[in-house]
Amino acid sequence: MADPIHLLHFADVHIGMENYGRLDPSTGTSSRVRDFLDRLDEVIDFGIEHEMDLAVFAGDAFKNRDPEPTQQREFAARIKRLADAVPTLLLVGNHDMPGMAAKASSMDIFQALDVPGVILGARPEGRVIETRNGPVFLAWMPYPSRNRLLARDEYQGNSIEELEMALRKVVAEILGDLALQAEAHDMPRVLAGHLAAAEAKLGSERTVMLGRDVAVFTSTLAEPAWDYVALGHIHKHQDLNPGGRPPVVYSGSLERIDFGEEGEPKGFCWVELERGGTRWSFHQVQARPFKTVHVDARDQSDPTEATLAAVEGMSLAGAVVRLIIRLRADQQTGFREREVEAGLGEASSVVIVREVETEARARLGDLSPEALTPIQLVDIFFQTRQEAPERQQALLGRAEELMRDTG
Ligand SMILES: [Mn+2]
Structure with missing residues (x-):
């Protein structure tokens, strides 16, 4: 043959x-x-x-x-x-x-x-x-x-x-x-x-x-x-x-x-x-690696240090890195992105995504969003927008009407 x-x-x-x-x-x-x-x-x-x-x-x-x-x-x-x-x-x-x-x-x-x-x-x-x-x-x-x-x-x-x-x-x-x-x-x-x-x-x-x-x-x-x-x-x-x-x-x-x-x-x-x-x-082929790194710094006193410690020893050289960092709202200003980027200097590029725990999340507490009705979720959303209470009520009423009409 x-x-x-x-x-x-x-x-x-x-x-x-x-x-x-x-x-x-x-x-x-x-x-x-x-x-x-x-x-x-x-x-x-x-x-x-x-x-x-x-x-x-x-x-x-x-x-x-x-x-x-x-x-x-x-x-x-x-x-x-x-x-x-x-x-x-x-x-x-x-x-x-x-x-x-x-x-x-x-x-x-x-x-x-x-x-x-x-x-x-x-x-x-x-x-x-x-x-x-x-x-x-x-x-x-x-x-x-x-x-x-x-x-x-x-x-x-x-x-x-x-x-x-x-x-x-x-x-x-x-x-x-x-x-x-x-x-x-x-x-x-x-x-x-x-x-x-x-x-x-x-x-x-x-x-x-x-x-x-x-x-x-x-x-x-x-x-x-x-x-x-x-x-x-x-x-x-x-x-x-x-x-x-x-x-x-x-x-x-x-x-x-x-x-x-x-x-x-x-x-x-x-x-x-x-x-x-x-x-x-x-x-x-030797395609450039993409790597996502998750860091939860909500319980940390210094989120920047915590992040640097977390990525230490990870093999991220040459990679496109996405760092997803979870922060409390009050940690936002204390998180020093430039320092983290410098700490990831071997990566080919770095994208930092902040997942900030908002009041709404905090207010949800142990309730999972799935356990709430759509109108309850809308209510919580309006609360976080810090609208005046009368306006919140009016918006909520409108939302309820819309849901009835489309549902
Ligand atoms: Mn095609």
């Missing part, structure tokens, strides 16, 4: 995310942009070292539709390195697409220049790709955008639900057609898609969403025609068809965007493609 074909699958690079970064004066860019580019380098280094035969980038190169020239240049330099080595699919994700169908995507430049080795996935298509280890049938489905797929007049005046159904049907038809094409080829077959699968567990893509997704059922993707389905769009790495054939895999994004991803590994997929017998593995 021939050697398997080695496929490198990665997605959601999102160059241009700058949150939790600092300006790097030597390059004029955010340290976080640097992070994202470094991760991309890691992926490409791995592929080249392990003699990949084919690379699939499953979409979303940039943070937004209008990336800065510096970011475009840095992305292009890396794609050039990939494409010089192996055939490389660049799938167009929703973040790469312009708002209007007639405008160019941030990836179109690769097609205009006809960069050797680059295959641009701007429209659904399938074709045989020759690799040094033999041919592969590679098909792709860029992000199913409403205004592209449902631009026709026949959908004018339809409800959101009707449009949703229509879009889902169009996508299923396209995927069905690609699977039919695949079946005519006796060779390993790969489907690449940038889309939301209905059964996927969501990740940080929600924080950067541009609109509502149409959700594609996993059963539409898990066609036996395919040997591997390489997905992008959802930032959480996952296999939607575990143990089954074909694997239907989100490689996930390469860097964390928010603290919701704190505990999630980040990386790419390395696939050994064989008709009917594909194996794949997930490889982690």
